[in-house]
Amino acid sequence: MNGGAMFYGAAIALIIGGIMIAATKRNLIKIIIGLNIMETGVNLLLITTGYISGGTAPIMNKTWTKVVDPIPQALVLTAIVIGVAVTAMALSIVVRIYEKNNSLDIRKIKEMRW
């Protein structure tokens, strides 16, 4: 995994960046974008674990060449689908919040505390 370090670094940066966006932004849409960035980072990390430098797509044919691990790719596909579902769920809640509050500012829905 000689080329991996860069990918790992990028993945971790994306994750931390995404979480920070989610933590600091007030606009609900931006928060969800932050979550999406974080998910992308996680997916990148997953892919990287199965990556072999110079490998090709894991398609079984007669000539066995250097292929990357197929399982992470399958996992990422699933993770992407799940991510989309979460995003859709989040956006639908946001739509309703907007209908109620006429605002996307999360500070304005801080009624429940303590």
Next chain:
Amino acid sequence: MVNPILIIAISLFGAFFIALISPFVKRTGKIIAFLTIGFDLYIGASLALKSLRTPVIAYTAGFKPPFSINLVVEPFSAVFLLIVLTIGFLISLYYLAHPGEEPEDKFFTLLILNLMGASGIIMTGDLFNLFVFFEITAISSYALVSIRKQKASLEGGIKYLIISSIGSSLFLVAIALLYGQTGTLNIADIAAKLPFINKSVALVAFLLILVAFFVESEIFPFNGWAPDAYQGAGEGISALLAGVISKAGLYALIRLTFTLLDLPLRSKLLIVFGIMTFLIAELSALKQKRVKRMLAYSSIGQMGLVVAIFGIGTIPALKAAIFQGVNHAVSKVALFLLVGMVIKNLGIYKLDDYKGLGRKNPLLGLLFSLAILNLLGFPLFAGFWSKLSILLSTGKQGLYLLLSLILTGAIVEVYYYVRFMKILYERNEEASHLEIHLLEAMPIIAMAAFIIIIGVNPGLITPLFEKASEAIFMKFSYINLVIGG
């Protein structure tokens, strides 16, 4: 032969059958949900019974593990499966007579899916599969929490979503790290390879998993979402959160930290975070003015207590923790369902509005009192034995500080619950009379009967917990079970 896959298949069928026929036949959702979950419970119970003698393993795709996804039902998961499905069944029974949240057909679809996800978490033997089920549970519970078109529900839902999806991403990172090290996703297989993997990676993965499931099992400081979600959700859903969703999270936490990554620092972390949660939540509940929020904090506190006791990690402690988990699930679900009945009739949320309700409605008062007394651990109720087991197992390990902190928290808990009881029985001529549908009260009466029967004769159920705690304690038997044979 009963196959664990049936639970998932039947649930999926039931869930989408509701969606399929709802445009044509109105208001059948609750009946289909009841039947589906009842059938799930039947299968779950027979699986559990069977697993006490020989654990049940189901393979998919015709391969043996670790090359395929497998479902494992052994005593520990059997107990949790029973808790989750029984509570789910009782909640669906409650909803037969209680109006479901609107839109009803979608609500019941989500309810079934949620239970399916929870039972999936408990049965699966594959790490990524666990993640998938976890997300199914999580997404359906976001939807269930925020299905009410009220500000509070939406607020609780979005907070829950944000925090929980960060938690699940951390879990996915942990999966990636572990897969990178071991090249397998099977829990037993990873556990077997644990001695050979990089220590740093194991540590980070362990901490990530810990945090991810601390979020789900409502452990401080990862539980910011929990009080809001409990307060905002419909009462049946709050019950679901307390009895099913948090219990599934707890199962995953314990399974993964005991079997998958059996690191020595586990014990310390679980105890510290657990007892911290217990104390902070009980103190926070002290000043609450809203019933549901008070119950939410108490729920969090109880989860903290259970986690702390699991952290001790000896067989008596595990047994006590499971017992307490069951008691908490039963009591808290009963309380939330009762609150739901009150809200349906009167639409009151504040503690002070409950003045005299128990005096005016003897059945309501009795059920409230039973659930509360059980939770507080008074004798003649099951809670007494679980609390006593907790204290004895804590003392046995010489954890005196933990012992005294548990007792301190318990006093605080007694105070605010008894205050609630006092409000219920205060003299108030204006207290309203409640229309209680017998079917609606049925699940709570059943739970009250359980509490008392176990309270008088705890021996009826403790052998089950004994087996379960032995099963989780000896991780090699699990590994052998899955990949050895």
Next chain:
Amino acid sequence: MTLFYILLILFVGGILTYLGAKISKHLGHAIAFTSSTLSLYFHSILYGKLYGFTIDIGLFKLHAVAFSPLSWLIGEIVVVIGFLSILASFKEKHSDFYYLSVQFLLAGMLLFVNAYDSITLFLSLELVTLFSFFGIWDGRKESAVKYLIWNLLGAYFIVAAIAILYRFTGSYFMNEVHYLGKAQKLVLFLLLFAGFAVKSALMPFHVWVKDAYRDSPHSFTALLSGAVSKIGIFGYFLIMFYTFAKFFIGAKYLQLTLAWLGGITALFAGIYATTKDDSKELLAYSSISQLGYVVAGIALATPLSISAGAFQFVGHAIFETLLFFTIASVAYRTGTTRMTELGGLIKKMPVSFIGLLFGIIALSGIPPTVGFPGKWMLYESFIIEGRILLAAVIFTASITAFLYSFRLVYSIFLGPLPSKYEDLKEAPFNFTFPIIVLLIPLLLFGVQPGIVLYYIDRFLSIFGIGKIEHSYSYIVTSLGKFNALYVGIVFAAAFVFAFIVYLLGGRTRKVHQFDNFTAGEVVDESYKLHYVDDFYLFLEREIKGFLKLRIESLYDWLSKFVDGLGDAVRRVYSGSHGDYIVYLGFTLLLLILIYGGKLWF
């Protein structure tokens, strides 16, 4: 198995009473009466026998064995007072659940005094706590909550000790503990002692008593004071002379400390009692004070002092219960327990008056009543041991007992009768019966203390403590011989003589209380003929500074502190998602740094 059946009778009887009362009040009463009578009968025939049972409830085995005659003695006190209390409570207004609580409470206490293992002990202790809570709950809920919190605190001390004991001994039995270090024994002993001290209301754990006794139903207060407080006393005997016997007998300083604790309790509670206006509050403090004598006696751990303590607690069970029953009958007729609102009831309620009179005579330790021999032996044991100062404290406490008991009898039964009580009648049979029944042992044990002392000898010998020389009527100590019968006869003769003198005295004419004048004015109801308000104002003035020093203020501060803490802690949940994410992220980073640090650097 008889004991098991008694418990079964009480448990089943309690449930049947609850269900029966739903059909008709009288059916409920009949069932409660039957079950308490049956339990009284079956427990009484256990006298002098060995009895007990073991049941397996799967998780634990519960052992209930009367391992010393003390169990029967306290058990008998429990069933007798329980029976009388249930009888009296039929005339009062109670919820249906009340009778269930009382019967479950009786069962809990019987189980407690026969508990042979710590699980049974704790189970029954919690039963007692819970169901006496429900008994008080029937009166006033705030006081019940206070009672519950305090008594749970005590129970938690005990369960902590049980858990630690289990760690070291590996067994749940309350057998004698041999192989622990001195420090460990001391800590465990103190934990258990503190737990039982809450039950027997030893200072500084007494603050719940005033509220609980004042606000509980009147007939239930008799049970609380007469029987429930004995749970704590039984616990003292259990830990001092059984579980930690060797340790305690050797620990002179501990004995002295506890004896002083008892002495101080007796004195302080006595002083507080003189300042109370509510008769039940007064009796609550007097009960605390009298139990202080008991603690002082048994903690000194000589055969004489233990006998004195044991005799005193039997006496306490008799006269304190009697006093609460007389107050109950007065309160039943007048509806109040405040002494300023009462007065002159002597002619209206003669039986209650006789009961109260003998009650306070016993309370002050005057022959020929049960209060005398116990106190006499107590003083002698202090003097023999050379604890003169302690004896002086206890003696001062006795003086306060004179003061408050005089206030009690004067304010309620003497003085002018308020006109609203003109048509008052004696309390019904349900109240007078317990009074009359309790008068018998009160006088009998006063002149024949040996009846009790022979029984006390039996359990002292089981505990391996020597016995004192005595017969039915006399007691011999190293200071000399004292014959209760003679003393009693002399006192009775003096009383008869005084009465004859009174009869022979000058001519009297009976007039109505307002057929009177003072300073030239004709008096009416608005004119105070006697001083009941601020009865001991002149004393209170002297000890004003002392009365301000109250342990309650510390507890109030503590409860406020916890309340404030709760309010502060919940602000962690700020309601902002950003904060929650920050908590999550920081904790994760912190964990990785702490544990990774060990690995990487």
